[in-house]
Amino acid sequence: MKVMTETLALATRGHTDVIDLTSQVDEKLKETLLKNGTVTLNVCGSTAALTTVEFEPGLVKDIKEFVEKLIPSHKDYHHDATWGDSNGYAHLRSSLFGTTLTLPFSEGKLVLGQWQQVVFIDFDNRPRNRRLVMQFMGE
Amino acid sequence: MKVMTETLALATRGHTDVIDLTSQVDEKLKETLLKNGTVTLNVCGSTAALTTVEFEPGLVKDIKEFVEKLIPSHKDYHHDATWGDSNGYAHLRSSLFGTTLTLPFSEGKLVLGQWQQVVFIDFDNRPRNRRLVMQFMGE
Amino acid sequence: MKVMTETLALATRGHTDVIDLTSQVDEKLKETLLKNGTVTLNVCGSTAALTTVEFEPGLVKDIKEFVEKLIPSHKDYHHDATWGDSNGYAHLRSSLFGTTLTLPFSEGKLVLGQWQQVVFIDFDNRPRNRRLVMQFMGE
Numbered sequence A, B, C: 001m002k003v004m005t006e007t008l009a010l011a012t013r014g015h016t017d018v019i020d021l022t023s024q025v026d027e028k029l030k031e032t033l034l035k036n037g038t039v040t041l042n043v044c045g046s047t048a049a050l051t052t053v054e055f056e057p058g059l060v061k062d063i064k065e066f067v068e069k070l071i072p073s074h075k076d077y078h079h080d081a082t083w084g085d086s087n088g089y090a091h092l093r094s095s096l097f098g099t100t101l102t103l104p105f106s107e108g109k110l111v112l113g114q115w116q117q118v119v120f121i122d123f124d125n126r127p128r129n130r131r132l133v134m135q136f137m138g139e
Helices: A022-032 A057-070 A078-083 A088-097 B022-032 B057-070 B078-083 B088-097 C022-032 C057-070 C078-083 C088-097
Strands: A002-012 A017-020 A037-042 A048-053 A100-106 A117-122 A128-138 B002-012 B017-020 B037-042 B048-053 B100-106 B117-122 B128-138 C002-012 C017-020 C037-042 C048-053 C100-106 C117-122 C128-138
Touching: A002 A017, A002 A022, A002 A117, A017 A057, A022 A037, A022 A117, A022 A128, A037 B128, A037 C100, A048 A057, A048 A088, A048 A100, A048 B088, A057 B078, A057 B088, A078 A088, A078 C057, A088 B088, A088 C048, A088 C057, A088 C088, A100 B037, A100 B100, A100 B128, A100 C100, A117 A128, A128 C037, A128 C100, B002 B017, B002 B022, B002 B117, B017 B057, B022 B037, B022 B117, B022 B128, B037 C128, B048 B057, B048 B088, B048 B100, B048 C088, B057 C078, B057 C088, B078 B088, B088 C088, B100 C037, B100 C100, B100 C128, B117 B128, C002 C017, C002 C022, C002 C117, C017 C057, C022 C037, C022 C117, C022 C128, C048 C057, C048 C088, C048 C100, C078 C088, C117 C128
Parallel strands: none
Antiparallel strands: A002 A128, A017 A117, A037 A100, A037 A128, A048 A117, B002 B128, B017 B117, B037 B100, B037 B128, B048 B117, C002 C128, C017 C117, C037 C100, C037 C128, C048 C117
């Protein structure tokens, strides 16, 4: 059993930017030479999230519209009074969707459905340079 | 330390079918003979989810009503225009609840509260045959 | 590779009490002497949740207001008819936010963003004595 911690740099556009990470996680997995185990991802931030989705343009639009309706960006939040950075909505969305994700891999491949991709969603109100940590554990 | 990847076949009814998996995960855990570690589950699909709940009929109804109000099934979604399969709402619900779940086990038993069960929720708009992956890691 | 299962006792006030766990998880991690691996937390209950957030008073208020709007505490839920304990809303919130969380650690430290804290949220309608399980796996 081994533990390997890798970092991925992501330049995002913010504003609920939905980024398909699947091939990048798969590539890192191949480099580890591990065959069976788990990968645990963490966003390292509090205005973005990780989830899985069928990554296609229609659904990406649906996600944007859904989160805007659920937690509107134009509303006033108490957080905005604390720092004046006007991204309270992005924090709430991040806490709701979650910032960590663990996936199994088997025979050297991520265990995912055929139409299931791993995505990073940046809810912040501006482009960001993000650091995503991927920790592989297995044999 | 060992890694063991198991598959569970589930025949679901769709339409926010909430299925208690706890005893099936527990049984598989017993078969592994592992005593301490984690099990990581993945739905292998993008219209279902995993979470924990007190599994009783009232709460199952509450979940159905809550998700129907939050992400209505009768609305038009951009995803539906992509494939014409009318299940955009099921995808959104799946991304929100999440498709993976990791639980610790200790002394050969899942670490859960007394009223806490692991459930699979199938949000799709038709019955489905699902493949759930359970990966046990421990000693 | 080792597996160590630790328990944390928490006295909460209920009513969406948001508690920063980061330093307590960090302390337990130091005691394990493990350097690289993951910690998997579970709430051991069905009316509380775990997530990450920038822990500051404004955002804590935003979370309280958001969940109250999304899943109101004053509404009638089918669950309340089952047990008469009037906390159906707390169960729904718990299932939505999720009761488990896995985080990587590296070089003896939790992998988190600078403004990202691990929080326990107790949604129940009364103060509770909670048992949180933390399982460390690594080397």
